[in-house]
Amino acid sequence: MKISGKSVIPASEITPRALFEQRRHFMQLALGASAGLLAESVFAGEKLPATLSEAYGLTDKLTPLKDVTQYNNFYEFDTSKEGPAKLAGSLKTRPWTVSVEGEVRKPKQFDIDALLKLAPMQERIYRLRCVEAWSMVIPWLGYPLAELLKQVEPTSEARFVEFVSLADPEQMPGQRKPVLEWPYREGLRIDEAMHPLALLIFGLYGEMLPNQNGAPVRMVVPWKYGFKSAKSIVKIRLLKQPPVTSWMQAGPSEYGFYANVNPAVDHPRWSQAKERRLGDFLKRPTLPFNGYAEQVAGLYVGMDLTKNF
Amino acid sequence: MNLKSLDDKSLRRFKALAFLTALIPLALLLVAAWQDELGANPIEKITHETGYWTLTFLLLSLSLTPFRRLSGANWLLRFRRMLGLFAFFYACLHFTTYLVLDQFFDWPAIAKDIFKRPYITIGFTAFVLLMPLAVTSTNAMQRRLGGKHWKRLHRLSYLIAGAGVVHFIWLVKKDLTRPLLFAAVLALLLGIRVFYRLKARF
Numbered sequence: 336m337k338i339s340g341k342s343v344i345p346a347s348e349i350t351p352r353a354l355f356e357q358r359r360h361f362m363q364l365a366l367g368a369s370a371g372l373l374a375e376s377v378f379a380g381e382k383l384p385a386t387l388s389e390a391y392g393l394t395d396k397l398t399p400l401k402d403v404t405q406y407n408n409f410y411e412f413d414t415s416k417e418g419p420a421k422l423a424g425s426l427k428t429r430p431w432t433v434s435v436e437g438e439v440r441k442p443k444q445f446d447i448d449a450l451l452k453l454a455p456m457q458e459r460i461y462r463l464r465c466v467e468a469w470s471m472v473i474p475w476l477g478y479p480l481a482e483l484l485k486q487v488e489p490t491s492e493a494r495f496v497e498f499v500s501l502a503d504p505e506q507m508p509g510q511r512k513p514v515l516e517w518p519y520r521e522g523l524r525i526d527e528a529m530h531p532l533a534l535l536i537f538g539l540y541g542e543m544l545p546n547q548n549g550a551p552v553r554m555v556v557p558w559k560y561g562f563k564s565a566k567s568i569v570k571i572r573l574l575k576q577p578p579v580t581s582w583m584q585a586g587p588s589e590y591g592f593y594a595n596v597n598p599a600v601d602h603p604r605w606s607q608a609k610e611r612r613l614g615d616f617l618k619r620p621t622l623p624f625n626g627y628a629e630q631v632a633g634l635y636v637g638m639d640l641t642k643n644f
Numbered sequence: 645m646n647l648k649s650l651d652d653k654s655l656r657r658f659k660a661l662a663f664l665t666a667l668i669p670l671a672l673l674l675v676a677a678w679q680d681e682l683g684a685n686p687i688e689k690i691t692h693e694t695g696y697w698t699l700t701f702l703l704l705s706l707s708l709t710p711f712r713r714l715s716g717a718n719w720l721l722r723f724r725r726m727l728g729l730f731a732f733f734y735a736c737l738h739f740t741t742y743l744v745l746d747q748f749f750d751w752p753a754i755a756k757d758i759f760k761r762p763y764i765t766i767g768f769t770a771f772v773l774l775m776p777l778a779v780t781s782t783n784a785m786q787r788r789l790g791g792k793h794w795k796r797l798h799r800l801s802y803l804i805a806g807a808g809v810v811h812f813i814w815l816v817k818k819d820l821t822r823p824l825l826f827a828a829v830l831a832l833l834l835g836i837r838v839f840y841r842l843k844a845r846f
């Protein structure tokens with residue numbers, strides 16, 4: 336749901352609802368953060384200042400920080416949900432560079448600290464829907480990937496974007512098992528990558544990303560299943576041809592290139608019609624494009640989404 | 645203490661001990677629930693734990709015959725019924741978790757799962773097949789069926805364990821390590837039986 340996009344509202348004009356929403360958001364952040372801080376020590380995050388982007392506020396209840404940082408799918412560390420939080424300490428996020436290359440006029444290596452300053456940091460509250468039929472609501476910190484891509488000037492041949500995550504079994508012990516083909520690779524079509532909803536993310540809940548959430552830099556593409564959002568990115572390549580992603584290699588009949596959240600197209604082995612929002616007892620219906628249809632459905636007009644799953 | 649034979653008193657003590665031990669996984673689960681330590685997705689956790697222990701008890705109950713063969717300790721067989729019934733007990737908890745906590749009696753969704761999702765189809769089959777074994781586990785039923793029929797019926801336990809392993813293989817997203825470990829144990833247990841059978845023949 337969109338909330339009014341105006342950033343400065345005269346006090347006289349504040350409607351009770353807007354006020355309620357603002358307070359609610361603030362209290363949720365405070366509550367979520369304190370619940371998390373009580374229970375964990377791994378989260379040694381630095382503060383990351385950002386402006387709340389009201390156009391992307393959500394009235395959904397935030398998933399507590401503790402759950403966001405202790406229930407992770409990050410196979411580079413472990414295939415259990417609790418494993419990444421325990422094992423991600425070995426990841427070294429400084430120094431870190433992200434190389435942007437391929438079909439671009441100005442290929443460039445970005446130092447992580449330069450990336451942090453490349454564009455104004457925004458806070459956006461997004462739903463996250465995992466392909467395993469659970470979901471969260473997370474206050475992310477970052478800016479649109481488009482800001483970075485503009486800097487390297489993609490050529491007219493650039494039709495796809497590939498994200499490559501770090502491959503180093505010393506830092507990522509889960510990579511000693513050939514569960515997936517390492518490095519983890521994901522991809523988007525260029526128009527998806529340039530979409531204002533597609534974010535390059537550096538933090539959550541007001542602080543730098545914890546390692547287990549994909550530090551120091553990851554993607555968040557909220558209308559697609561979680562695995563589409565690559566974590567701990569070291570390379571971004573612009574390509575003429577669609578990249579073959581790690582999950583497509585792992586199970587071509589189960590994981591397609593698009594992986595848009597779609598309640599009408601089941602995973603071959605389980606239903607996608609409903610999801611369990613963490614913390615809820617009853618499942619809720621899954622929304623097309625994870626509730627972002629208004630913004631992104633236009634990208635897929637004329638496509639058969641049953642075939643292009 | 646002579647491990648090959650066990651007097652009645654020790655047997656009774658051992659059985660009581662085994663009974664209490666078999667309840668530990670449930671106790672730990674309840675304590676974790678009580679302390680709110682089931683993690684971010686408690687329902688998934690409970691489903692996984694109860695499923696894991698169902699399969700573990702199935703394999704434990706199947707391991708007694710091979711162990712008796714290898715060790716000569718006949719009393720081991722006196723624990724088979726208890727372990728089998730615990731497998732059924734955890735299977736009931738597992739299914740109830742699915743029915744109540746996971747699906748909350750969403751019958752159309754459950755029917756769809758059972759008929760359309762192979763991992764549920766085979767898990768459900770295993771669960772249904774366990775029922776006649778549990779019902780006929782008493783001495784009276786054993787007598788009523790007669791040894792031969794009873795034995796034949798209870799050979800289903802291999803099939804059930806096999807179905808349980810396949811259920812596990814089909815439900816994991818990618819990392820097959822754990823289900824394949826169970827598959828290896830089951831293969832080993834069956835292998836020992838086949839070995840003794842062939843040895844008896846030749």
Ligand code: HEM
Pocket residue numbers: 688691692693694695696697698699702735738739742764767768769770771774804808809811812815
């Ligand atoms: C004898 C019968 C069964 C055995 C041995 C069994 C065993 C298992 C095992 C070992 C797991 C995985 C545990 C883990 O990951 O640690 C599991 C998960 C599961 N089982 Fe069963 N199960 C049986 C019957 C059933 C039945 C009847 C249903 C429902 C109708 C069912 C539904 C599930 C579900 C939903 C999961 C979790 C799937 C997921 O997380 O994606 N199982 N079971």
